[in-house]
Amino acid sequence: MAAMMSGPPTGGLVKTRLRGWVDPYAGLAAFDFARHPPTPALAPYVDHFWVVTWTDLDEPYEQRIVSHPTVNMTITHDFHQIAGVIKGGFSYTMRGSGRVLGTRFAPGGFRPFLGGPVHQLTGRFTEIGELYGTAGATLVEHVLTAPDAPAAIAHVEEFLLGLGPERDPLAEEVASLVVMAENDVTMTRVDALAARSGRSVRSLQRLFREYVGIGPKWVIRRFRLHEAAERIYQGLDLATLAAELGYTDQAHLTRDFTAVVGMPPAAYARLGPAR
Known part of the structure; x- marks a missing residue:
């Protein structure tokens, strides 16, 4: 979806794209949500990339999420973290204008990038730079300065492929x-x-x-x-x-x-x- 939807989603939209969002109808009136498939080489590991953008919000908007059993890598100006499975709900507040790029890994798909049991991330938000050092910090910089979402996604894909994941x-x-x-x-x-x-x-x-x-x-x-x-x-x-x-x-x-x-x-x- 490239343009903001002005009305409520129809058919299976909530189920297929927005499952886990609290009050998705209000959300789609406040921001734009787009989902992008990964390059085929990453398909065994990454479910999809997701992008949230918002422009000139008159008031802050808080979106609450009922989480999925997945690991997400999320990059925005406010934070750049890898989130393990979050047991409760959590939320993010948008102000002014901005963009969030998320990488939602397939269940089990993050383990090749972690090199250890995924339960060590459960309930935690870990800085990308903490986990991947200078390479992680460079990725964050490239994503934040990318001119558009496709360019930002390309940086993430290059980074992940550079880690040399092996299918499991x-x-x-x-x-x-x-x-x-x-x-x-x-x-x-x-x-x-x-x-x-x-x-x-x-x-x-x-x-x-x-x-x-x-x-x-x-x-x-x-x-x-x-x-x-x-x-x-x-x-x-x-x-x-x-x-x-x-x-x-x-x-x-x-x-x-x-x-x-x-x-x-x-x-x-x-x-x-x-x-």
Whole structure:
């Protein structure tokens, strides 16, 4: 998407592009969001690049995110960090004009660039220069001074390819399992995912901790919360939704949803496109 959208997204837009954004309809009225595929050589490691731009905001705009089970490298004038899996929600406040370039790695895809278990990054924001030294600091400078998003992305791609990543079958296995957990809304239990993977529950837990940075139970529950946020907009009865998404009762869903999203389901429903 190159131009800002003036109205609410239609069809599957929220699901396919904005899943995890709190109140995406308001967000798309405040800033422009674009997503770019990686060069084929990086496709085993990088899910996509994402770019947020905003111009002459009259007032600061805060966008809250309900995170995904992925590592992101984010570069803007305010910060230049690698974020491991963030267990809770987090937010970023935009002021004036600016641009953020993000690199969203595939689940497990950052491990070749880290050279160690991804769980050591979980819940942390690490400076790119701290992790990669002078080369990382140079990357940040090049991205911040790039004339446009394609040029900034080209710098990131050159940097990542220069690190010489090697494909890892386990990383690719875990990526497919995370996609399975996301796309299958009936997947609500770790033992079901373990059975589909052909692994024991304990083996699956070790694999996820090593490559994703967090356990499969958290991954499944987070995707079901993403699903809940979308379907609450549609006015689905909470008790029915809780049962379909594997919660023991409506109260349990409400507690989880409120803790992560920052408001109860009833309040979130009022933020929908019909407001």
